[in-house]
Amino acid sequence: MAHRWGMVVDLDKCTGCEACVTACHAENNIPTAGATEAGRGRAMHWLRVERYWEGDFPDVKVKFKPVMCQHCDNAPCEAVCPTYASHQTDEGLNAQVYNRCIGTRYCANACSYNVRFFNFFNPQWEKPLQLQLNPDVSVREVGVMEKCTFCVQRIKSGKSAAKADGRELKDGDIQPACVQSCPAGAIIFGDLNDHESRAARLTHSPRGTKLLEDEGTEPKVTYLQRQSWNEPDTQ
């Protein structure tokens, strides 16, 4: 059976350290925009950690929520792309093909989660910082959209390594950069079609919710949390 990649984020474990954000930037050659351009809304973060504050000082509770592309089964970005740059692959990835993208930015407007980013500039790295670029990932030029790929390069190399060794792909063989770097183990990645995988089991957890579920986008990322933040810690 074909793979169907999905992710689970346990918000009760997330400490908001943003190691995932750093790892994502390093893995995927994401440039930083600088303060001025970030102020104009041109910063790019395939993965961001949202902060939600509850209560008044000093009785404040904060919740962190890492938000990345939700790889929706019914993705609004795909329907509006005039060039098929944004499309669903056989493995359930919401792909962004830079070659096809002509920069209409319809997808960014259609996306409910605000996780698609437009390259307003050619990214620049002062030498010798270009030497730390990941050779397995494209460097996107001005005029194309980009977004979280679930580290498709790692999915490819994981599958390739398993084939080279002549074995089946195991749960946990493939780890996107955010999953690998999370010190709390709050992000879990796996094949949702493999019912034994951790991600597939946790997807059906009673603690699970999906972002903006009632929009009908059918995201493949599940967020686990106690049903109410005000609930006492019983677990």
Added chain:
Amino acid sequence: MPAWLVLTVLALSAASCVDAPFSERQQAERVLQRSRWGTSSVYTPARTGLADAARTHFGLRADPVQPFAYSHRVHLAQEMACVDCHQGVESGPRAGLPGMNTCMTCHAAIATEKPLVQTMAKMQAEGRDFAWARVYDYAREAHVRFEHAPHIRAKVECSTCHGDMRQQDVATRVVDMDMAFCVNCHTQKQASNDCLTCHY
């Protein structure tokens, strides 16, 4: 033009032609300059200028200049296999380029009287290595991520993409790897033609 000026110009140009021995740092800098990241102090994936854009558009590319006149013809005639030197091709994305130690595994004993082999032995003693130039490469804008291993597993011959190396001395670009070339083969072999197979 006064004679002293002519003499000075001649002397200067002669001095610049002499291939002085490079220090390790200079060698590293030359490698960096020759790298695909260009020569500016800031790296950007954009084309460096109009001329560069025109070259890409018309597919004009300079032939690679190799630091050593390695003859594929001679070595393949000795019953050597591609994977003897281009290691890792069966298991990973890249077909490795041989380093000095790989060459000297054989050449410590074989053909030691040849001047090139003697140069290599000298380079090895000095701890220097080759800076091979890439022969086949994709434009940055192509966003192609090619993996060798799946193609080897699918029994694609090396010569399908790299030409018959038994006829070539220093490797040259003989196959035009445009997208039609890849897609035709993928269609024939019923491999995936989804964009994300190669472009990411």
